Amino acid sequence: MEQWIRQCRLTVQINKDQPQALDLSEFRIVFHVAQPTTEQPKYAEIYIYNMSHKTMNTLAGENSQNKDTQVILEVGYKSGPLETLFRGTSFQFRKGRDNQTDTWLCILAQCADTVKSAAVVNNSLPAGTSLNDMQQFILQQYSSYGIDIGETPQLAEQRYPRGRVFFGSLDRHANQFYKDNNTSCSVDDDTFNAIPLGKYSVIPMLSLNKENGMIGMPRLTSEGVQVTSLINPKFKRNGRIQIDLSNLQTESYDVQYGQQGVDQPFKNQNLATNAQGTFIIVSVEHYGDMRGDECYSTLICVGVDTVVPKSGLLISGVDDNGT
Structure with missing residues (x-):
């Protein structure tokens, strides 16, 4: 791929309960996308410059009160297609300016913020449940919160001699389950992946x-x-x-x-x-x-x-x- 003439597309949902979104690709966009640790969600800090006050308020609300809207940032080069750099939901909008002429709207967003902070599970599995059955149960819970399922391992055929009770944070239960099975799990760009420790993804090198x-x-x-x-x-x-x-x-x-x-x-x-x-x-x-x-x-x-x-x-x- 020839890496010249950068391109990007930023799409921000207007209201979390409606499908309409704005394409902000024509504005100057400055962004920082990172994941501080394996146990914290991926986040994005995105600045969009010199929008009208009306457009700012449409996205952020009059008092920057809007949140939980979908944010998709795609990046690429003229020689190839755009690919997703970040996909998540907003949790804060900020308005400001660099100088007398340049204003900006800042979007702070996280991947799977709702799952990390609010997803709960309240269920039990019977004695004789296998590790793979347990994994399928966890994956179903993530899917119910709108999370896509990516790579997951084939676990041992071990079966639990007693029933298992799940109550509380889904994220905490999932992390503990995979840690017990020498596997690291994470949600990147609203996709759940689990990779055995020391192993790697199947995507091409x-x-x-x-x-x-x-x-x-x-x-x-x-x-x-x-x-x-x-x-x-x-x-x-x-x-x-x-x-x-x-x-x-x-x-x-x-x-x-x-x-x-x-x-x-x-x-x-x-x-x-x-x-x-x-x-x-x-x-x-x-x-x-x-x-x-x-x-x-x-x-x-x-x-x-x-x-x-x-x-x-x-x-x-x-x-x-x-x-």
Whole structure:
């Protein structure tokens, strides 16, 4: 794919109870899309510039009181189709300005916000229920909240000797079930996926080098390999990527008293990477100004069949400085 002449389409539902939506693609759009940790929902912060007050109020309400409307952000290049970068629901609108002439409407949105915060389950399954039956029950609950079902694993044929009771947060029960089965689950762009720990998605592997979008040089940190590229909606969590490591930069080991050697395996190129340069994407962060110069994706990845970090984005968020 030739990565030139960026394009995007932003569609925002007017009212959560009605299907009508506005296409805001002709405005200047600045966005930041990220997922801080594996246990928090993916979010988007989107600024739309210089709309009329009438259009702002149509989307946000007179007092910015509207929320729970669907937000879809698609990005691509002239040489190919637009692909979904973010799909979720709004939870806050803000109005403001940069200067005397440039006004903006900011949309804060999350994926599966309702499921994370309000979805509950109240049911029981009989003795003899298999792990796969349990998984199907959980998936049905997510589907009932409008969540699409993506990749899920085939679990063991083990059966529970006693009945199981589900009461309370659906998200909490699902996370505990998959954690007990060495699997990570998440909802990205309103699609539920569950991938066994250390495994990867079945989507085709991508490659990244200076010829197809890599910006700067990849950097090996204690959280994984961090690499930046021209914005690419094909980068997905748990997907595989082959990175050109010919200019890999490494960081210093921690020399604080009592910490010597703790982070060395994760910053050691021989242990944290492999000869093929194949990695699993554990975090994707997108930033774009569709009428500016900056438009890129930042990835943090862990090597296939290598030392896997036990901290950082696998369980908790880090910023650009790796802290």
